Amino acid sequence: MSIIKTIKNYAKKIIGEENIEFISHAKNYMSAEFFTKAIGFISVPVFTRLMTPDEYGILAIFTSIISISSILMGLNFHGSIVRYYHEEENNFSEFISSNIIFLFVFNILLIYFINLFKIEIAEFIGVDLNVFIIAIIVSIFNIPIRIFLSYLQTSKQSGKYSIISVTKSLLMITISIIWVYLLTDKRYLGRMYGQLAVYGILFIVAIIYFIKLGKPKFKRKYVKYSLVYGIPLIPHALSHFILSYFDRIAINQITGSADTGLYSFAYNVGLIMSVVVMAMNKAWVPIFYENLKENNYKKINTMAIQYSKYIFLSAIILILFSKEIVMILADESYYRALDLVPIIILSYIFVFLYTLFGNYSFYRKKTGLISIATLLAGLINIGLNYWLIPEFGYIAAAYTTLVSYILLFLFHYFNAKFIVGGTVIKLNKILMDFSVVLFFAFLYLLLFNFISSFIILFTLKILISIISLYYFILKKVDNPSN
Structure with missing residues (x-):
C-alpha cells in the first residue's frame, strides 16, 4: 500500500x-x-x-x-x-x-x-x-x-x-x-x-x-435564454461542417475519388489528435467556467498553460509515430498519405488554441461574432481549395484547412482580448511551448528524409519522446517554480 x-x-x-x-x-x-x-x-x-x-x-x-x-x-x-x-x-x-x-x-x-x-x-x-x-x-x-x-x-x-x-x-x-x-x-x-x-x-x-x-x-425566459445563445451559433456550426467535409468534396470534384480516399484516410489518422483535443476541452470547460465565475484569473492562466502542455506532448508523439500508425492501419497503397498527417495534427493544435480563447465568448454569451468568424473561415477554406487543389493536388487541402484554423485562432484570441474584454489567458508561454512542437516536427521531417535505418530512426523517436515528456510534464518536479 x-x-x-x-x-x-x-x-x-x-x-x-x-x-x-x-x-x-x-x-x-x-x-x-x-x-x-x-x-x-x-x-x-x-x-x-x-x-x-x-x-x-x-x-x-x-x-x-x-x-x-x-x-x-x-x-x-x-x-x-x-x-x-x-x-x-x-x-x-x-x-x-x-x-x-x-x-x-x-x-x-x-x-x-x-x-x-x-x-x-x-x-x-x-x-x-x-x-x-x-x-x-x-x-x-x-x-x-x-x-x-x-x-x-x-x-x-x-x-x-x-x-x-x-x-x-x-x-x-x-x-x-x-x-x-x-x-x-x-x-x-x-x-x-x-x-x-x-x-x-x-x-x-x-x-x-x-x-x-x-x-x-x-417558462419563456429559459427558452429566450437558449435562443439568444444558440441561434447565432447555427452559422458557426454549419461552417464547422464546411471545414470538416468540404475539402473532401472539392478533392473528389477536382482530382478524383482515389485522392479523396487518401486524404480521408490521412484525416482519420489525424482524428486521434482531435480525440485528445475534444476530450480535454470537455474536461476543461466546466472548470474554466467555474473559475471564471469566481474571477480566479491567475489559476485559469496556470492551469491553461499546463493544459496546453498535455496537448503539445500528445501532438509531438503522434507526429513522431504517425508512420507506424499508418502502417498498422493500412497497406502500402495508403502510404502516400503519410506526409499529410503532421499537417493535420498541427491543424488540431490550432483547434485547441481557438477553443481555449473561444470559451470566453461562450461564457460571456457573445456568440454572434463566433458565427461570423467561422463562416468567414469556411468561405476562405472553400476559395483556397478551389484555387490550390487544381495547382498542387489533394495535398493542398491539408494546408488550406491549417490556414483556416490559424485564422480562427487569431480571431478568437483578439475577440477575447479586445472585444469580449476582461482578463484572458496569457499567450506568450503557450506560444513558447508551441515553438518546441514546431522544432520537433521539423526535426522529425529531417530524420525521416535522411535516415533510412528503421532501428536508428525508431530509437531517435523514442529519445525525442522522452525529452518532450521531460520538458512538458516532468521538468516542474525538478524545478517547482515552472
Missing part, C-alpha cells in the same frame, strides 16, 4: 494539486473518445467488405443529413445547457424542461414543412426518400440525447458520460453489423436501422432522466 501511495503522491507532484480534477475528468472523456473512435475504426473494414462502394457512399450521405439536420433541429440548445448551469443550478430542471418542450413544438412545425417538400429535398440530395426520412427521425432522437450528454458534462459526471458514449457506440455497431449481414439487398439500410434503434432507446432514457430531475415546466 505504501508503494501505491508513494506513486500517487509522486503523480500528484508531477501533475499539480490544482490539475487533479481536470486530469480525472479528462481521463474519462478521453477514454470514451478513444473507445468510440476505436470502435469506428474497427467497424470500417467490416462495413466496406459487407457493402459495395455505392452503398457505402449512400451511408456517408445519410450521416451528412443527420449532421446538418441535427444543427437546424437542435438550434444549438445543448450548448446553452453548459453555460446556464453555472448561473442558476437550483432551477436547472425547469430550464431543461422548458427547452425540451419548446424544441418538441418547434420540430413538429419544422417536420410539417419538411414533409411538404420531402420528395424534392431527397431528389436534390440524391438519396431514396426512405433514407432521408430515417435520417430526419434519427436527428429528432438526437436532440434530447445531446442535451443529456451536455448536462452530464457540465455537472462533471464524466464517468456516466463515458459509459453512455461507449455503450451507444458498441450497441450501434453490433446491431448494425448483424443487420447488414442479414440483409441481401440495400445493406446500407442495416446500418441505418441499427443507428435508429439505438438512438430511439437513448431518446427514451434521456426523457425519463429529465422527468426525474423535476416536474416538467415551461
Whole structure:
C-alpha cells in the first residue's frame, strides 16, 4: 500500500494539486473518445467488405443529413445547457424542461414543412426518400440525447458520460453489423436501422432522466435564454461542417475519388489528435467556467498553460509515430498519405488554441461574432481549395484547412482580448511551448528524409519522446517554480 501511495503522491507532484480534477475528468472523456473512435475504426473494414462502394457512399450521405439536420433541429440548445448551469443550478430542471418542450413544438412545425417538400429535398440530395426520412427521425432522437450528454458534462459526471458514449457506440455497431449481414439487398439500410434503434432507446432514457430531475415546466425566459445563445451559433456550426467535409468534396470534384480516399484516410489518422483535443476541452470547460465565475484569473492562466502542455506532448508523439500508425492501419497503397498527417495534427493544435480563447465568448454569451468568424473561415477554406487543389493536388487541402484554423485562432484570441474584454489567458508561454512542437516536427521531417535505418530512426523517436515528456510534464518536479 505504501508503494501505491508513494506513486500517487509522486503523480500528484508531477501533475499539480490544482490539475487533479481536470486530469480525472479528462481521463474519462478521453477514454470514451478513444473507445468510440476505436470502435469506428474497427467497424470500417467490416462495413466496406459487407457493402459495395455505392452503398457505402449512400451511408456517408445519410450521416451528412443527420449532421446538418441535427444543427437546424437542435438550434444549438445543448450548448446553452453548459453555460446556464453555472448561473442558476437550483432551477436547472425547469430550464431543461422548458427547452425540451419548446424544441418538441418547434420540430413538429419544422417536420410539417419538411414533409411538404420531402420528395424534392431527397431528389436534390440524391438519396431514396426512405433514407432521408430515417435520417430526419434519427436527428429528432438526437436532440434530447445531446442535451443529456451536455448536462452530464457540465455537472462533471464524466464517468456516466463515458459509459453512455461507449455503450451507444458498441450497441450501434453490433446491431448494425448483424443487420447488414442479414440483409441481401440495400445493406446500407442495416446500418441505418441499427443507428435508429439505438438512438430511439437513448431518446427514451434521456426523457425519463429529465422527468426525474423535476416536474416538467415551461417558462419563456429559459427558452429566450437558449435562443439568444444558440441561434447565432447555427452559422458557426454549419461552417464547422464546411471545414470538416468540404475539402473532401472539392478533392473528389477536382482530382478524383482515389485522392479523396487518401486524404480521408490521412484525416482519420489525424482524428486521434482531435480525440485528445475534444476530450480535454470537455474536461476543461466546466472548470474554466467555474473559475471564471469566481474571477480566479491567475489559476485559469496556470492551469491553461499546463493544459496546453498535455496537448503539445500528445501532438509531438503522434507526429513522431504517425508512420507506424499508418502502417498498422493500412497497406502500402495508403502510404502516400503519410506526409499529410503532421499537417493535420498541427491543424488540431490550432483547434485547441481557438477553443481555449473561444470559451470566453461562450461564457460571456457573445456568440454572434463566433458565427461570423467561422463562416468567414469556411468561405476562405472553400476559395483556397478551389484555387490550390487544381495547382498542387489533394495535398493542398491539408494546408488550406491549417490556414483556416490559424485564422480562427487569431480571431478568437483578439475577440477575447479586445472585444469580449476582461482578463484572458496569457499567450506568450503557450506560444513558447508551441515553438518546441514546431522544432520537433521539423526535426522529425529531417530524420525521416535522411535516415533510412528503421532501428536508428525508431530509437531517435523514442529519445525525442522522452525529452518532450521531460520538458512538458516532468521538468516542474525538478524545478517547482515552472
